[in-house]
Amino acid sequence: MFHSIPCCVPCEREFPDIRRRNIHINRYCPYNGRKRVQNTTNPEIPDVQYNETGPEEGIKLEAMATDGLDNDERENETVIEQPDEEQRRPRRTRKLPGRYQDLVVSSHSAFVKNVRVVADTPDAASDTHTKIPSEPPEDCEIEQDDRSDIDSTLHTFYYQTQPNDFGLFRVYEAALPSTDPEDTHGVDQATDAPTFTSSTVPVDSSRTFSQCFGIKLSNDCTESPQASEFAPFLNFTVFLLMSWFYQFSRTSIHMLNSLVRDVLFHPRFQISELEGFHAGDEVRRRNSHLDRTSDDDNEPVHSPDVPLNGWYQTNVSIPLPRAGKRFCNEDHAPILTIDGLWYRKPLEVIKEGFLDPLSAEYHLKAHKVFWNRPGDHSTQCVYGEVYTSDRMLEMEGEMRRNPPLDNVETVVVPVKLYSDSTVLSTIGNITVWPIYLALGNLSKYIGLRPSSFSDNHIAYIPSLPQSIKREYRRLLGKSPTPQVLSHLKHELMQAIWFMILNDEELIEAFKTGIIVPFFDGVQRRIMIRWFTYSADYVEKVLLICMCFLSEYLCPRCFVKKYQVIQLGRMRDMQRRINRQRVDDAARRDRVERARVLIFKRGRAVTSDAVKNLLGEGSWTPTRNSFSMLFAEHGFDYLKMFPNDLLHEIEIGTWKAIFLHLLRLLDTMKSDLLDELDERYIQIPPFGRETIRRINRNVSELKRTTAREFEDYLQTAMVVFDDLLPEPHNKIVLDLLFDLASFHAYAKLRLMTDSCVLSLSKVLSDFGDSLRKFYHKTCGDFETKELEKEQEKRVRRHVRAQERRGVAEFLDPESEKAQSRTFNPNTSKFHAMGDYARGIPYYGTTDNYSTQAGEHSHTRTKRLWERTSKNRNFISQLARAERREDYLRKKLTRPVLTGKIRPRRRNFTTEIEDSEPLPPCDPCLPYQVTNSQRLWEDIPSLVRDNEDDPAMRKVIFVDKRIYKHKYLRINRTTYDMRRDQDAVNPRTHPDVMMLAGDTEDGDHPYWYARVISIFHVRVRYLGSHSRALKEKRMDILWVRWYRYDACYDSGFKAKRLHRLHFLDESDPTAFGFVDPAQLICAVHILPGFMYGRTQEYLCANSIARQYRQFIDGEYELETDDWKYYFVGIFSSRDLFMRFRGGGIGHQSTLEYTKIFETDARVDNQSLLEYDSDGNVVDSSFLVEELSELGDDLEHEEDVIEVDDEMMGSNGSRSDEDEWEIDRLEDEDGSEGYVDDSQAGSDEDEDDRDLGPEDGEVEDIDLMGLESLGYGGY
Structure with missing residues (x-):
């Protein structure tokens, strides 16, 4: 057990023993024993406390009845008239919506250290963790050095924090970090929506701009004083203007707005300072100290006038083999020299990163995070960040086994790498191949924001020259074979990385660490560790040194191609564990002997002798650079390559399934593809770019990006329903549900042990559905x-x-x-089995997905616009990258609040109406503008609509209501972030709330479509009135959906939840709702197979406010779909709302246990942990995996594989063709975003996100490209 350090709870002071603490409380504590207020961030919002049965009712919400105003006169229950349909549940009364109070984190807990040792704990000189000194010291002592007299092999120290508001606590092993960025984090640091008043990225400190680069300027670089904050420019106005200029690569309205807002209106802008301004002079002034290049012969002179992380230019050389040609040794073989490698030294980039103000957010120690669920005694491990992953803890454990001898705090630096070629221009097929570097110490919630610029460009890779065949023929007298060219590509990739990594100081930083200054002025030792290398399959093959699309196709284990179909079974799981690829001495020795065969004996690189020598695994005879330089220090480079969700699922397995479904529809009827296109076009958008509106025929597959394939998958259930005959329709829907569930789990940003087990179970279900789809559905159709x-x-x-x-x-x-058949035996289907093991080891997939790298390409393309676009553009690109990096660090974008447009007078607002909503406090439950300029006279409203069924039961007690165009719902997501949903009755009208009549086993949510948003001014004169002051009351006028309890839905049924509107004659078909009762917006999808109807509501009712987007224009809908479905896969947060168990969903955990039962969560055997956070016993996992991978005896274990599936003799498989397309023409159509617009001037997380209310849905039609992660 942990032994708590005595402390005074009110003032948080710690004491060496209980006696001194009691003396302090009785005599000296300024609080005199009084209880300290817990919620210090927002005292106006009371804390929500929990007992074993669920959340207590903290704030009493004012529920709205149909009169909307007088609470004394409303009835508690009213009868709902359900539509006359067979097998419908009996009538029941509709009560008020359930009371809902969202939990908002007030602040993360401060450290409370608890020490547990195997033997007696020695007395400690001090139990307080290291403080950041006011003046930089020579070093920073670590805490375990205070206990140096203890044998480290017998004693282990653990430090635990107090649980925060959500029940999360951290456990550190061996030492606490000297500084922790979460000590001062509160709700402001947990906001994601750009319309909140807070920002996640920390602002710059008082440190000057040139100091951030570790440079100072010489006197000849500027005419102003040497230490000027705007150096090297003449003055701040010039700096401001030049900074604005380098933000944009092309003219746009956004560029003009930025000029006025960020430059001309800046309080320090002075027109007089531009006298004598000339842009060319300023460019030369800046370039005088930014430019630095080098080659192998001329190393640059280190000067205080140049940055520490500049670019180097060099070339690389590779030996040329030829079958039948013998050399004395490899060194005597002809050499091919490739020019044009531009790179930066990784260690210089890393050093610069720790001097950046952003480094104040770095986590210096790895730790485990655990969750104590309210009302439950179980403890689950939580996975999310790099520094909470098992791999990071493993790296720190390696460091502690060989600790440095000095007393300097040691920080393990997990380095994340990414590389991928990208198309800069489709005209001329101009491409660039960048390598990006990021540090895993930074939280992904900051690092994945493009505005953080945390991805550093460290190299631009050259390809084999166009003259390779001519040069090879000149040197060796024979043209190279395709096998030789493939070998040279492997050699070139490894030669480039050897050039980048072969740095003595970098190797020393990996081996024993080096001491560097941090931004806070403290000297610390950093130890570099290569954490992940994210790349698509083509590059993984080059980096791992394995054959492309070979028999052993997995970069992580020795699985054969024909065994992939066993996905999800027990033997497949065991094979991944027992037959992993390992970089051992035996493998390296086989490579060396194979190279002797190639160069000294003249054997072909793909000869049987070379293959037999290399052994199983489809290895290539290429030395790996990471292995050459770091294997002797215990590094296994094969552990660097995690899953890649973007290429493996979104444009991998899902694309393969989607294409074959299109072939099936094309085979049956020619008009089924047209029906599919029409359905996708009618899918409503959701959220801020979460699900975009589809404006083109999806079956044509015109430059379809991964972002679009993702949207197709999340809404596929309703689109493909009933397009195929039974039983194939059921098989396809089961397959789509399992794949969408797997995708949703795999893309979660925060996972618990329970979620990881659910992912394993879904994988098993998907494997069964995939085999059934392959054997039955694909076998019954001959597709072309x-x-x-x-x-x-x-x-x-x-x-x-x-x-x-x-x-x-x-x-x-x-x-x-x-003829084309479906091929399930590809590397991408096989990769799906590694996610459940990879997430605890590497962290959640968003940490290392190539999606982040695809977003980084947009910056590269924007920089390319500033080059001359000639053959020397790489050098100009490197220079432009340094220019932008130099200038952007001082720029702070203000938050936009919209524009005011002329007023329109109708009961509901029109498209032309607009209301500026300023950024709001994230602690508020919702936001509606205070404007009263859009109003309606109530008597005339009632008189003009007296025959409308939507108005029959409405009673107003005032003569005026004030209309609003939209509201924002502030909510806490499953991963404890604060986010927003914008509700607009015309475009995003659907919301959900807790049901007020739930019983055990009932559906816990109610759903409604918002008709109008307004507020009234009321005065309560009843007997219980305490004041006669007017009070504002915000009201939503809604049209209720009814949950169809007779339709079998959920995870067991593998179907979405079905809804329908209440009939207009039902007295509870409409109602009023307090906005504070809303949980979030919800994505309601049409039930296309059931058709449309007007039986629920007449066509010209005032309640019809939703507008459909048809042919580029909005049209008011005149009828309803007979049934609707809840899009539970449309966002990660919605998925967890309907799966249950979300850590941030504290207020609804008790209500969503029905979903956890349906998803078989309550039957899971979770890991058990001891008091130190270590697993007690995992033997039961064998039984768990056995259940997950239970083989069906009546199915063949190994299916016969035709030539097409094996990729030989017959036509190539889908995967073969996609990868070969990338190698041949690099059309770029499989990126996460559309390359045709990826180079636009819009920042990915730009606060100017377009119309919040969604009146203009497809932002791309306006010539913009919003690249943010949205809600998914």
């Missing part, structure tokens, strides 16, 4: 390639003929469509 696939095949054939020097013309229309 789509028109798009046929055109691509013809283009590929023509390119291949051109490379052989044969001119051949083929007309795609004259070519017959070839």
Whole structure:
């Protein structure tokens, strides 16, 4: 057990023993024993406390009845008239919505250290953790050094924090960090929506801009004083203007707005300071100390006038092999020199990162995070960040086994790498191949924001030159074979990385660490560790040194291609654990001997002798640079490559399934694809860019990005429903539900042990559904390639003929469509089995997904716009990157609040109406503007609509109501962030709240469509009135959905929850709701298979405010869909609302236990932890995995694989063609965003996100590209 350090709770002072603490409380405590206020961030909002049965009712919410005003006269229950349908549940009364109080974190807990040792704990000189000194000391002592007399092999110290408001606490092993960024974090640091009053990225400190770069300027670089904060420019006005100029690469309205807002209206802007201004002079002034290049022969002179992390230019050389040609050794083989490698030294970039003001947010120690669920005695481990992952803890454990001898605090630096080629211009097919570096010490909630600029450009990789065949023929007298060219690509990649990594100081930083200054002035020792390398399959093959699309296709284990179909079974799980790839001495020795065969004996690189020597695993005879430099220090480079959700699922397995579903529909009826396109177009958007509106025919697959494929998957259930005949319709829907569930779990930003087990169970279900789909549905149809696939095949054939020097013309229309079958035996299907083990080891997938790298490409493309676009653009790109990085660190964007437009007079607002909503306090439950300029006279309103069924039961006690266009719902997400939903009756009208009549086993939510948003001024004159003062009351006028309890839905049924509107004659079809009762917005999807109807509400009712987006215009809907479905996969937060168990969903945990039962969460065998946070016993996991991977005896364990699936002799599989397309033409259509607009001037998390109310849905139509992560 932990032994708590005695402390005074009111003033938080700690004491060495209980006696001194009691003396302090009785005599000296300024609070005199009084209880300290717990919620210091927002005292106006009381804390929500929990007991074993659920949340207590802290604040009594004023529920609205149909009169909306007089609470004394309303009835507690009213009868709902349900539509006349067979097998419908009996009538029941509708009560008021359930009371809902969202939990808002007040602040993260301060440290409370508890020490547990194996033997007796020695007396400690001090129990307080290291404070940041006011003046930088020589070093920073770590706490375990105070106990140096203890044998570290016998004693282990653990430090635990107090649980925060959500029940989370941290456990540190061996030492506490000298500083923790979460000590001062509160709700302001947990906000995601750009319309909150707080910002996640920390602002700059008093440190000057040039100091942030570790430089000072020489006198000849500027005419102003040497230490000027705006150096090297003449004055601040010039600096402001030049900074604005380098933000944009092309003219746009956004650029003009920024000029006025950020420059001309800046309080320090002085027009007089621009006298004699010339832009060329300022550019030269800045370049005089930013530029630095080097080559192998001329190392640059280190000067205080240049930055510490500049660019180097060099070339790389690789030996050329030839079958039948022998050399004395490898060194005597002909050398091919490739020019154009631009790189920065990784260690210089890392050092600069710790001098950046952003480093104040770095976590210096790895730790575990645990969750004590309210009302439950179980403790679950929580996975989310890099510094809470098992891999990070493993790295710190390695460091502690060989501790440095000095008394300086040691910080393990997990380095995340990413590389991928990207298309800069489709005209001329101009590409660039950047490498990005990021530090895992920074929270992903900050680092993944593009405005943080946490991804550092460290290299631009050259490709094999166009003259490679000519040069090879000149040196060796024979043209290279395709196998030799593939080998040279491997050699080039490793030679580039050897050039980047072969730095003595970097190797020393990996081996024993180096002491560097931090931004807070403290000297600490940093130890570099290569944490992850994110790349697509093509680059992983080059980096791992394995063959492309070979028999052993997995970069992590020795699985064969024909075994992939066993996904989710027990033997597949065991194979991943027992047959992992390892970089051992035996593998390295086999590579060396294979290279001797190639160069000294003249064997071909793919000869049987070389293959047999390399052994199983489809290895290539290429030395790995990471292995050469760091293997002797215990580093296994094969652990660097985690899953890649973007390429493996969104444009991997899901794309393969989606394409084959299109082939199935095309085979059955020609008009089914048209029906599919029409359904997708009618899918309503959701959230701020969470689900975008689909404005084109999806079956045409025109430059479809991963972002679009993701949207297609999240809404696929309602689109594909009833397009195929039974039983195939059920098989397809089961498959889509399992895949969407797997995608939702895998993309969670915060996971518990329970979620990881659920992911394993969903994987098993998906494997079963995949095999059933392959054997039954795919086996019953003879499918052919789509028109798009046929055109691509013809283009590929023509390119291949051109490379052989044969001119051949083929007309795609004259070519017959070839047979295409579904192939489940690909590396991407196999990779799905690694997520459940990878998330605890590496952290959640958003930490290392290539999605972040795809977003970083947009900055590269924007920089390219500032180059001359000639063949030397790489050097200009490197220079432009340094310019932008130099200038951007002082820029702070103000929050936008919208524009005011002319007033319109109707009961509900029009599209032209607009209300500026300023940024709001994230602690508030919702936000509605205080404006009273849009109002309606109530008597005339009632008179003009007296026959409308929506108005029959409405009673007003005042003569005026004030209308509003939209409101914002502030909510706490499952990962304890504060986010917002914008509700607009015309475009985003659907909301949900707690049901007021729930019983055990009942659905816990009510759903409604908002008709109007308004507020009234009321005065209560009843007998219980305490004041006659007027009070504002915010009201939502809603139209109720009814949950269809007779439709089997949920995780067991693998179907979405079904709803329908109440009939207009029902007295409770409409009602009023307090906005504070709303939980969040909800994505309601049409039930296309049931058709539309007007039986629920007449076409011209005033309650019809929702507008459909048809052919680029909004049209008021005149009817309803007979049934609707709840889109539980539309966002991660919605998914956890309907799965249950979300840490941030404290207020609804008790109500969503029905969902946890449905998802089989309550039957899980969770890990048990001791008081130190270590697993007690995991033997039961064998039984758990056995259940998850239970093999069906009546199914064949290994299926016969035809030539197409094996990728030999027959036509290539889908995966083969996609990867080959990337190698040949790099069309860029599979990125996360559309390359055609990725280089726009809009920042990904720009606060100017367009119309919040969603009146203009497709922002791309306006020429913009919003690249934010949205709600998913």
